[in-house]
Amino acid sequence: MAISWENLDKLQSFKKLQSLKNAVSLVKELGDANGAERVKKYNVPMGAGLTYNYAAKQVNEQVLAVLTSLADEAQLVEKYEELYNGAVINTGEKRMVLxxxxxxxxxxxxxxxxxxxxxxxxxxxxxxxxxxxxxxxxxxxxxxxxxxxxxxxxxxxxxxxxxxxxxxxxxxxxxxxxxxxxxxxxxxxxxxxxxxxxxxxxxxxxxxxxxxxxxxxxxxxxxxxxxxxxxxxxxxxxxxxxxxxxxxxxxxxxxxxxxxxxxxxxxxxxxxxxxxxxxxxxxxxxxxxxxxxxxFLDGAAEEDKLSAEKNPLKNPALLDALIGVYERNVQEYPSTAVLPYSQALSRFPAHLQQLDMESNGKSVNRFGEAINYPTGPVIFGEPGTNGQHSFYQLLHQGTDVIPLQFIAFRENQAENDVVIEGSTSQKKLCANVTAQIMAFACGKKDENPNKAFSGERPSSIIYADRVTPKVLGALLAHYENKVMFQGFLWNVNSFDQEGVQLGKKLAKTVLSGEASGALKAYTELLGL
CATH class of the missing domain: 3.40.50.10490 (Glucose-6-phosphate isomerase like protein; domain 1)
Known part of the structure; x- marks a missing residue:
């Protein structure tokens, strides 16, 4: 099968997807009597014992059907196969991606x-x-x-x-x-x-x-x-x-x-x-x-193998990518927060910032042509429960809706805990993450507008028993492959980073003493 690289807005499936904006009410889907069934149904096994749950995402069977068509039309799995078989996928630097x-x-x-x-x-x-x-x-x-x-x-x-x-x-x-x-x-x-x-x-x-x-x-x-x-x-x-x-x-x-x-x-x-x-x-x-x-490598390999599955409903990285593009390009959400409820993953969001924003922060396609739709979102995050006492106010009641990706584990790593007021610290941690999912999705009515929560704030959760080397490898590969699939959809080159280079070159100009104009004036502010 010949591979075709088309911009997202040229795909017929994407045009159908655009007609499904705001197709799902989370308040209704999770707040009614059938909410528990939805949580159980929208679960996808990942590698190394992880599971991806997307019940609190604004999707239904109709949206998922169109996303499946989009994956097929965009040849996402076929492009992944091209990549790991040694095709020159990095067009900017004319290199394979291995x-x-x-x-x-x-x-x-x-x-x-x-x-x-x-x-x-x-x-x-x-x-x-x-x-x-x-x-x-x-x-x-x-x-x-x-x-x-x-x-x-x-x-x-x-x-x-x-x-x-x-x-x-x-x-x-x-x-x-x-x-x-x-x-x-x-x-x-x-x-x-x-x-x-x-x-x-x-x-x-x-x-x-x-x-x-x-x-x-x-x-x-x-x-x-x-x-x-x-x-x-x-x-x-x-x-x-x-x-x-x-x-x-x-x-x-x-x-x-x-x-x-x-x-x-x-x-x-x-x-x-x-x-x-x-x-x-x-x-x-x-x-x-x-x-x-x-x-760690074995866990990553398990997730890589899953990513070759053509059915998005059985391919967690592909499904996560498709829902992310729906949120970015149809729902028009500008950012994504990654919220690991595990101190072990305290620096994982920082890694994902580079992985995602350096890969898909592009405004031209693979052929150097300008594109007229949003690409990679802004990624940020902190471990829970710390983040709850930091930026969750904006996530709950701010003017922008920001999709959330929770990561949580049933058990801690150190095998050390204490019971306070009838529950362990780990149970308190897990209680917080489940409460936040529902609070974001369903909100709360209140006569006092300052205390009212609109809900309809979508999230997913990736969970497992605990962070182990295999689990960590699978988690890393999940996000690497998610970013790859989204880059394919946006038709950008996710594997170069020209945006990193200009500042480096100008810094060398400053250090050489050859700066002029406004650049020289800025250097003088810092005594250079």
């Missing part, structure tokens, strides 16, 4: 640069596993023959946000399950206060540093590397005995005696999609052990 291959092989072997890419990624994972085991066993030690106890990742953007979120998500689980090996810390911001704070709280002599830069030329990362090397030298330590690199084989960091070891990635994996590559693999394997990282 992050799914870091956790398994869905289709045929993909050959590039003269090698089998699946075997290449598998080999790098194995090399990282062997290195981590040598560090843990004491075969690789510091200059005094002592074990390393801390790993510090130096990177920015996708080299920081995803790996940091994944580490924090599994830290308590690993400690409770006896797989915690090393503390992990992260340096990302070029602001010297970031590196200073991390280094001052770190035992340098027992720390191994991971420099992550695919090109080996990222300004912020190399600046922080120099900051770290300076600190090591001042402590009387040889940086070459404390640093490894995750980079491409063609970068200046590869095959370099300044590093204990180098692990490789390539141009077919974008930074925001790199948590399942060596970018996340090195730090997670050192922190928790290679088996935990392998389980």
């Amino acid at each position: 992050h799914q291959l870091t956790r398994g092989q869905l289709g045929k072997d993909v050959m590039a640069d003269g090698v089998n890419k699946r075997e290449f990624y598998k080999k790098e994972q194995q090399r990282i596993a062997e290195f981590a085991e040598k560090v843990h066993s004491g075969k690789i030690v510091n200059a005094n023959g002592e074990k390393f106890t801390t790993v510090v990742q130096i990177g920015i953007g996708g080299s920081d946000l995803g790996p940091r979120a994944m580490y924090l998500a599994l830290e308590n689980w690993a400690k409770a399950n006896g797989t915690f090996k090393m503390d992990a810390k992260f340096i990302s911001n070029v602001d010297p206060d970031d590196a200073t704070a991390v280094l001052k709280s770190t035992d340098l002599a027992h720390s191994i540093f991971i420099l992550v830069s695919k090109s080996g030329t990222t300004l912020e990362t190399l600046t922080n590397e120099s900051f770290v090397k300076d600190a090591l030298k001042k402590a009387g330590l040889n940086p070459a005995k404390h640093m490894i690199a995750v980079t491409s084989e063609t970068s200046p960091l590869a095959h370099n005696p300044d590093y204990l070891e180098a692990f490789y990635m390539d141009d077919y994996i974008g930074g925001r999609y790199s948590s399942t590559s060596g970018v996340g693999g090195a730090v997670l394997s050192l922190a928790f052990g290679p088996k935990v990282f392998a389980d």
Whole structure:
């Protein structure tokens, strides 16, 4: 079947979808006697024991039927198949998109640069596993023959946000399950206060540093590397005995005696999609052990396989994507809030901000032509219940309706709790998330307008027993694939990020002393 790349507004199914604006009243659907049946019905199994529930979304059988037609007309699953079989999907940079291959092989072997890419990624994972085991066993030690106890990742953007979120998500689980090996810390911001704070709280002599830069030329990362090397030298330590690199084989960091070891990635994996590559693999394997990282990859692979299902009602990432496009382009909602009711996922929304907004924040299509409909929404979020005491006021009673995506778990990671006023903390957490879903959907009438809630605020919930490596991998892949499917629908290239580049170039102009006009005037405000 030939693949056709069309703008969303050219698809007949989308035109039908536009006639279904405000087709569903959540107040009626969830507030009446049949509400419980709807909650039970609108459930889709995900990988690794997760479930996606969309009962509080503004959809019904009619809307779902048109969304199914839209997925078929837009050839969404076929485009996904093209992607994992090695088609040049990243049209902006004329590259394949292969992050799914870091956790398994869905289709045929993909050959590039003269090698089998699946075997290449598998080999790098194995090399990282062997290195981590040598560090843990004491075969690789510091200059005094002592074990390393801390790993510090130096990177920015996708080299920081995803790996940091994944580490924090599994830290308590690993400690409770006896797989915690090393503390992990992260340096990302070029602001010297970031590196200073991390280094001052770190035992340098027992720390191994991971420099992550695919090109080996990222300004912020190399600046922080120099900051770290300076600190090591001042402590009387040889940086070459404390640093490894995750980079491409063609970068200046590869095959370099300044590093204990180098692990490789390539141009077919974008930074925001790199948590399942060596970018996340090195730090997670050192922190928790290679088996935990392998389980994380297995969870992601389960979700990738589900994403190849053609029926959206059995494909949670595809269904989530379709409903999101309905909300963005038909309901005209500007934002989406991601609300994990789990402290383990405290930095997960920050990762999703980059994943979603850097991928689909585009105003031209795959061919460089202007598009005249909204694309990616603004993504934000905080863990519950903290967010309830922050921005939920606007979510409940503000003038914009903002769709919500809750993430919740029946059990905590630490296996530690206390009973207060007849219930545990975990039960109180779960009670809050279920109450919020209903409060947003059904609202509350009150004679006092200040205390009235209109309801009709749509949400979904992704839930499981607890955050484990497999669950986390499946959750990550769900959002990666959701973003991919939405990019296909909007006909944008979700795999480049030209919007990141202009500011970088102007910063170099400022630092070179060549700034003029208003740019120079702004630099003078900060004493440059």
